[in-house]
Amino acid sequence: MIRALTTRRTELAPFLLLLPAVATMLFVVALPLIFSLWTSLTPYKLTKPNTLYDFIGLTNYIRIFGDWDFWEAFLRTIAFLTVAINVEFALGLGIALLINKITWGQRGLRTIMMFPMMFSPILVGFQFKFLFNDHIGVVNNALQSLGLTDQAIPWLVDAKLAMFSITLAEVWMSTSVFAILLLAGLFAMPRDPLEAAKVDGCNSWQVFRHITLPFLMPFAYIAMAIRSLDVARAYDLVAVMTDGGPAGRTELLWTLVARVGYDEAKMGQANAMAYVSTILSVLFTWYFYRKLVAARRYMGGAE
Amino acid sequence: MAEITLEKVVKKYGALGVVHGIDLTIAHQEFVVLVGPSGCGKSTTLRMIAGLEDITGGLVRIGGQVVNDLPPRKRNISMVFQNYALYPHMNVRDNLGFGLKIAGQSPAEITRRVAEAADILGLAPLLDRTPAELSGGQRQRVAMGRAIVRNPDAFLFDEPLSNLDAKLRGQMRAEIKKLHQKVKTTVVYVTHDQVEAMTLADRIVVMRDGQIEQVGTPMEVFNHPVSTFVATFIGSPPMNLLPGTIAGQTVRLADGTEVPVPDRLKDFVHDGMAVQLGIRPDDISPVGHGLSQDGPGAEVALTVDLAEPLGMESLIYTRLAGQEVQAKLYGPRIAAPGEVLTFRLALDRAHLFDAATGKSVRVR
Amino acid sequence: MTVTVESRASKQAKKVALWLTTFVLMLVMCLPGLWVVLSAFRPNREILAKPPVWIPEEITLDNFGKIFGFGAEQVGIPVGSYFTNSLVIALTSTVIALIIGVAGGYSFARYRFRFKGGIFLGLMLFRAVPGIALSMPVFMMWSRLGLVDTKMGLIIVYVSLNVPFTIWLIDGFFRQIPQALSEAAQVDGCTRWQAFWKIEFPLAKSGIAAAGVFAFLTSWNEFALASQLTRSTDSKTLPVGLLDFTAQFTIDWAGMCALAVVIIIPALILTFIVQKHLIAGLTFGGVKG
Numbered sequence: 001m002i003r004a005l006t007t008r009r010t011e012l013a014p015f016l017l018l019l020p021a022v023a024t025m026l027f028v029v030a031l032p033l034i035f036s037l038w039t040s041l042t043p044y045k046l047t048k049p050n051t052l053y054d055f056i057g058l059t060n061y062i063r064i065f066g067d068w069d070f071w072e073a074f075l076r077t078i079a080f081l082t083v084a085i086n087v088e089f090a091l092g093l094g095i096a097l098l099i100n101k102i103t104w105g106q107r108g109l110r111t112i113m114m115f116p117m118m119f120s121p122i123l124v125g126f127q128f129k130f131l132f133n134d135h136i137g138v139v140n141n142a143l144q145s146l147g148l149t150d151q152a153i154p155w156l157v158d159a160k161l162a163m164f165s166i167t168l169a170e171v172w173m174s175t176s177v178f179a180i181l182l183l184a185g186l187f188a189m190p191r192d193p194l195e196a197a198k199v200d201g202c203n204s205w206q207v208f209r210h211i212t213l214p215f216l217m218p219f220a221y222i223a224m225a226i227r228s229l230d231v232a233r234a235y236d237l238v239a240v241m242t243d244g245g246p247a248g249r250t251e252l253l254w255t256l257v258a259r260v261g262y263d264e265a266k267m268g269q270a271n272a273m274a275y276v277s278t279i280l281s282v283l284f285t286w287y288f289y290r291k292l293v294a295a296r297r298y299m300g301g302a303e
Numbered sequence: 304m305a306e307i308t309l310e311k312v313v314k315k316y317g318a319l320g321v322v323h324g325i326d327l328t329i330a331h332q333e334f335v336v337l338v339g340p341s342g343c344g345k346s347t348t349l350r351m352i353a354g355l356e357d358i359t360g361g362l363v364r365i366g367g368q369v370v371n372d373l374p375p376r377k378r379n380i381s382m383v384f385q386n387y388a389l390y391p392h393m394n395v396r397d398n399l400g401f402g403l404k405i406a407g408q409s410p411a412e413i414t415r416r417v418a419e420a421a422d423i424l425g426l427a428p429l430l431d432r433t434p435a436e437l438s439g440g441q442r443q444r445v446a447m448g449r450a451i452v453r454n455p456d457a458f459l460f461d462e463p464l465s466n467l468d469a470k471l472r473g474q475m476r477a478e479i480k481k482l483h484q485k486v487k488t489t490v491v492y493v494t495h496d497q498v499e500a501m502t503l504a505d506r507i508v509v510m511r512d513g514q515i516e517q518v519g520t521p522m523e524v525f526n527h528p529v530s531t532f533v534a535t536f537i538g539s540p541p542m543n544l545l546p547g548t549i550a551g552q553t554v555r556l557a558d559g560t561e562v563p564v565p566d567r568l569k570d571f572v573h574d575g576m577a578v579q580l581g582i583r584p585d586d587i588s589p590v591g592h593g594l595s596q597d598g599p600g601a602e603v604a605l606t607v608d609l610a611e612p613l614g615m616e617s618l619i620y621t622r623l624a625g626q627e628v629q630a631k632l633y634g635p636r637i638a639a640p641g642e643v644l645t646f647r648l649a650l651d652r653a654h655l656f657d658a659a660t661g662k663s664v665r666v667r
Numbered sequence: 668m669t670v671t672v673e674s675r676a677s678k679q680a681k682k683v684a685l686w687l688t689t690f691v692l693m694l695v696m697c698l699p700g701l702w703v704v705l706s707a708f709r710p711n712r713e714i715l716a717k718p719p720v721w722i723p724e725e726i727t728l729d730n731f732g733k734i735f736g737f738g739a740e741q742v743g744i745p746v747g748s749y750f751t752n753s754l755v756i757a758l759t760s761t762v763i764a765l766i767i768g769v770a771g772g773y774s775f776a777r778y779r780f781r782f783k784g785g786i787f788l789g790l791m792l793f794r795a796v797p798g799i800a801l802s803m804p805v806f807m808m809w810s811r812l813g814l815v816d817t818k819m820g821l822i823i824v825y826v827s828l829n830v831p832f833t834i835w836l837i838d839g840f841f842r843q844i845p846q847a848l849s850e851a852a853q854v855d856g857c858t859r860w861q862a863f864w865k866i867e868f869p870l871a872k873s874g875i876a877a878a879g880v881f882a883f884l885t886s887w888n889e890f891a892l893a894s895q896l897t898r899s900t901d902s903k904t905l906p907v908g909l910l911d912f913t914a915q916f917t918i919d920w921a922g923m924c925a926l927a928v929v930i931i932i933p934a935l936i937l938t939f940i941v942q943k944h945l946i947a948g949l950t951f952g953g954v955k956g
């Protein structure tokens with residue numbers, strides 16, 4: 001009297017529990033993405049609703065890939081992210097190491113560090129727009145009062161300076177993600193390997209390079225993975241600080257999408273660009289998530 | 304009456320088989336220990352009895368009733384987990400009373416039974432503490448208290464002592480045994496520690512790779528291991544195994560040394576059979592320093608490689624038939640490395656295993 | 668003797684340097700925000716003054732009165748309704764995202780099932796889609812469904828924005844609770860549902876609250892989607908409202924600063940309350956596979 005198999009509801013339970021989450025994501029993200037893909041294959045303009053049904057193949061993609069403005073925004077976005085994230089990582093690591101050294105008031109410092117993370121990007125943008133305003137901004141006022149310069153520096157008007165200011169705002173906003181997670185990594189770091197390395201004759205740089213840093217990498221990848229979910233927040237910064245100006249010199253992929261799609265109402269073309277930006281973000285997240293999983297496995301082996 | 308029976312119980316995780324058809328009957332009020340190396344499926348088996356793991360095939364009965372499809376709460380069992388699994392947000396009193404409260408007992412009844420269990424385990428002074436404020440041994444006791452307070456049909460223990468240090472482990476082992484004498488209940492106890500198995504069990508179930516290798520009282524399993532696996536797993540230090548061939552009335556070992564086949568095994572062997580001769584270290588002792596001096600034996604001169612004095616006895620490492628073996632020297636005498644001593648092999652307690660299958664030659 | 672004195676001195680110097688660096692760092696982190704807050708309490712004319720007025724001569728609440736539509740001066744921007752919209756939208760979307768997230772996070776933490784890693788990664792990748800890219804197709808769909816410029820429209824979007832990360836965090840919190848606790852409760856007589864509510868949920872509570880705060884702030888702060896999916900006082904949120912100020916001919920800096928303070932304050936308070944749990948959730952969910 002042996003029954004071949006007892007199947008229980010428990011095997012369905014995890015899927016049922018996940019159903020609302022998956023359904024929401026499919027409805028609010030996947031479905032629109034499919035719609036967006038279709039739109040990118042049409043000459044759709046908001047002003048001419050019927051154009052949604054003209055299939056024109058890859059024309060939009062061919063057009064944007066042949067468009068220098070697009071490439072400029074694309075490359076600027078890549079450069080911007082590369083610089084911003086590397087600086088954030090380096091600064092975040094520095095801050096984490098610093099705070100790890102401090103024995104008193106660590107908690108308070110950590111809390112303060114979290115604040116920029118919780119700021120609305122639009123607020124960060126506004127804040128730096130306010131600080132960097134050439135007439136009334138506190139930065140110029142301070143520089144002039146101190147006699148370091150006698151004329152107003154056009155922080156948000158000059159193309160190079162504007163890009164610098166935007167990057168600065170981004171770094172200010174996002175460094176704490178790295179600092180906090182790397183600090184958590186330092187707190188979690190076991191003493192034994194450090195002491196073993198010291199006994200083995202490593203100097204402090206070698207200890208850092210061969211013990212501390214590898215241990216911190218999974219934490220860095222968590223930070224990168226979290227950060228990668230939100231890279232497009234830079235849109236908010238630019239939208240409020242320069243709106244892509246002057247003369248499109250701070251245009252990023254995301255602001256370009258908004259301009260082409262909403263201001264010029266060329267939805268077909270904008271969706272093609274949006275797809276490129278989506279793929280960029282997804283690849284970025286995917287890459288760091290994979291790194292995280294790999295690092296985790298490697299850490300698991302050490303435990 | 305809470306007899307637990309397992310009939311051809313199978314557990315698979317996907318395609319991976321973990322338990323391959325276990326048949327076992329645990330009598331009412333019996334203390335059964337499942338023992339085996341880590342990963343052999345002991346916990347899985349126990350958890351199938353508890354209802355924490357789905358049963359892929361076969362039947363589990365508790366008190367005659369098939370419980371395959373009953374959730375844990377309907378099986379009237381209680382369990383002590385390896386890491387105690389005390390509810391961290393409740394104090395000891397609430398931990399103990401939780402099951403009763405869920406069962407809808409009156410506050411007065413809960414108080415009475417918690418006090419009773421606390422009394423048995425000496426937990427009364429700790430009732431208002433939280434688990435975080437307890438030592439390892441105290442947590443262990445609370446976990447046991449939580450198990451007994453509900454008066455279950457059976458106790459299930461999953462390696463309850465493995466997180467304690469050696470001394471405490473010994474103490475708690477004794478407490479569990481006393482507890483079982485006080486609260487006569489069926490117990491299924493899982494451990495990988497053969498000492499716990501030997502000391503606690505009414506019956507030992509030796510498991511290997513998801514199968515039962517041998518079932519028996521501690522003495523049966525110790526004296527009549529059915530396989531080299533059981534022989535080396537139960538008993539410490541493990542039994543020595545020496546490969547050889549049957550030649551007439553003797554076992555010819557690898558280097559040509561001949562040892563007579565023990566009388567009681569003569570009927571089970573035939574000429575030319577490849578065997579392994581098993582002798583426990585306790586049964587290889589220098590003449591005059593062994594446990595038993597009478598009965599059939601063989602004497603052989605061996606060189607001491609290393610001696611580990613333990614006080615009233617020493618563990619001796621030597622070589623027999625080209626293979627390292629461990630021997631015991633009883634008495635407060637130090638053996639020096641290099642010393643040659645005449646050892647007596649107590650052959651009446653030796654074992655023979657079929658080299659091809661690893662099974663005792665007595666098992667057909 | 669001299670050696671120890673010297674090394675003590677250099678140690679002291681190192682300590683001072685450490686503190687100094689930290690101090691400067693914190694200043695850089697705090698000053699921009701503090702300057703905005705300070706400006707919110709100053710009259711616009713003082714902000715615009717040339718040469719600059721460094722020491723505030725006048726501290727006033729007028730800017731707040733102005734943006735919320737009471738007091739002598741008023742701005743033509745209905746900050747009050749933006750505030751209500753933001754609150755309603757953020758709270759509702761948070762509650763829904765938490766319910767969905769607790770279910771999903773529990774599923775990831777407690778069950779093994781097929782495609783688990785794939786589903787988790789899939790959720791994260793959906794979260795990575797840039798808001799502005801998503802806003803276009805959602806805008807087109809929502810116009811057909813009549814959801815543009817409604818609170819409901821934004822709430823649905825924010826739920827999906829928050830679900831993946833909420834799941835990540837809550838998965839982490841549940842995995843910090845040993846599975847044996849739920850099992851012990853089930854042996855003790857609970858159904859799985861009871862075991863969840865009596866044991867696992869109370870233990871994960873503070874973590875879930877932290878995840879909720881994070882979700883709330885994500886909704887509260889969001890701009891890219893809100894700026895395209897809202898049109899009027901029916902649904903416009905505070906971040907979109909902030910941009911209203913720049914659209915005006917002259918920028919009302921003091922008003923904007925006051926509005927900024929209104930947006931910041933809840934963020935600061937909530938962050939302060941949950942920061943400890945939030946860090947624990949982030950790291951645990953990430954590091955332990």
Ligand SMILES: Nc1ncnc2c1ncn2[C@@H]1O[C@H](COP(=O)(O)OP(=O)(O)O)[C@@H](O)[C@H]1O
Pocket residue numbers: 316319321339340341342343344345346347348779
């Ligand atoms: N949920 C699971 N999925 C797959 N394999 C499992 C699972 N749980 C346990 N196993 C495997 O089943 C085998 C038996 O496990 P277990 O019963 O815990 O062994 P032990 O005898 O040490 O208690 C092990 O090899 C383990 O890896």
Ligand SMILES: [Mg+2]
Pocket residue numbers: 342345346347462
């Ligand atoms: Mg086990």
